[in-house]
Amino acid sequence: MTTIIDGNEIADRIRADVAERARRLNDEGVTPGLATVLMSDDGGSKTYVSMKQRACEETGIEGIHHEIDPGEPAEVLFDRIDRLNEDPAVHGILVQMPVPDHVDTRTVLERIDPMKDVDGFHPENVGRLVAGNARYKPCTPHGVQKILAACDVDTEGKDAVVVGRSDIVGKPMANLFVQRDQGGNATVTVCHSRTADLAAKTREADVVVAAAGVPEMIDGEMLSDGVTVIDVGITRVEADTEKGYELVGDVDFESAKEKASAITPVPGGVGPLTIAMLMYNTVKAASLQSGVPVDLP
Structure with missing residues (x-):
């Protein structure tokens, strides 16, 4: 199920x-x-x-x-x-x-x-993240970590494949996964447009984070049974709908959900977390700058 x-x-x-x-x-x-x-x-x-x-x-x-x-x-x-x-x-x-x-x-x-x-x-903040002493984690990758935690997906010792190497999602996501910290301790593979045989990499993954911005590039044939799939991509494509378009992710949802143990939809998956973590970072910033401590979870 x-x-x-x-x-x-x-x-x-x-x-x-x-x-x-x-x-x-x-x-x-x-x-x-x-x-x-x-x-x-x-x-x-x-x-x-x-x-x-x-x-x-x-x-x-x-x-x-x-x-x-x-x-x-x-x-x-x-x-x-x-x-x-x-x-x-x-x-x-x-x-x-x-x-x-x-x-x-x-x-x-x-x-x-x-x-x-x-x-x-x-x-400076990118450097702190890479060094394992993040001040503010980038909102979307941090949101992905929150999703995995909420679904009781422990990344420790797992194989995580990040598809995409952007400064906004792919690179910081890989850095968070590899840290000696909660939500990290994974073995990480970063794939991108020059990766040979992408499917061979994604089939080995326990967790796949798709963030390449290519609509439905990953389908069920590229996934192993029981994988957790986090779809960060969102692209507007023409469709026979009232608006004339629909929003799709980097993952072919219908085929992927036949393999995945858990999967995020598009829309309604990662997107809401990005804004939530922006609010999180703003409150953390106010705490740091004012010297008034708050225990953000």
């Missing part, structure tokens, strides 16, 4: 824990603050930002939103980040990606104060 993992249910529990910690900070005179910055006309980016701001309202975090015309020079964005770095009411800063082509993404990430980098992408 395959377990279809309900990401919304897991995320709701985490957000309730985060809201309780935010209330404790409020009792000590500290209101966690998250600033989102949007420099794009992309409809998807606007939707993601609005979802994050709504999550702030629901968890007792002060959401501060800034919009910058995508035609403005890069320095306008950098100046805005500098001001947010200096604002004591702002504990976390998130610049919604992608930014316009004339803005260097790496410079954006490096401009954010690493103490306020609640995405966990600043080089």
Whole structure:
């Protein structure tokens, strides 16, 4: 019997824990603050930002939103980040990606104060993660760890295959799996577009995390019986529906669920955890910056 993992249910529990910690900070005179910055006309980016701001309202975090015309020079964005770095009411800063082509993404990430980098992408925070002393774990990989823990999937001594090597998901996911820590201690294989015979690798896995951004690239024939499948991918594809499209993951769900002991659907799997862990990191940032301790689970 395959377990279809309900990401919304897991995320709701985490957000309730985060809201309780935010209330404790409020009792000590500290209101966690998250600033989102949007420099794009992309409809998807606007939707993601609005979802994050709504999550702030629901968890007792002060959401501060800034919009910058995508035609403005890069320095306008950098100046805005500098001001947010200096604002004591702002504990976390998130610049919604992608930014316009004339803005260097790496410079954006490096401009954010690493103490306020609640995405966990600043080089200092990446280095701390690799060294096994993470300040903020990147939201999606951390969310995957929370899903596995909620489903009682112990990664210690297991073979974990991560399909995808992005800085946002693939690389940090592999680093978390390999750490000497809860949710780690796995033997990790990272696969990507240059991997020869991907199916041979995924069939050996106890846990597969698909994060390559290629729709339905992994099917049931590429999996072993009893595997846990976490599908991070989400792509809009044309379909004969009222909207004219449907959302699909990197995994062919129907065939994969015949092999998997547990699997995340798309949508409704990993996505809700990404936002929940952003709230988690923001409350942690407020605690670290204020010196008021909270015991985040």
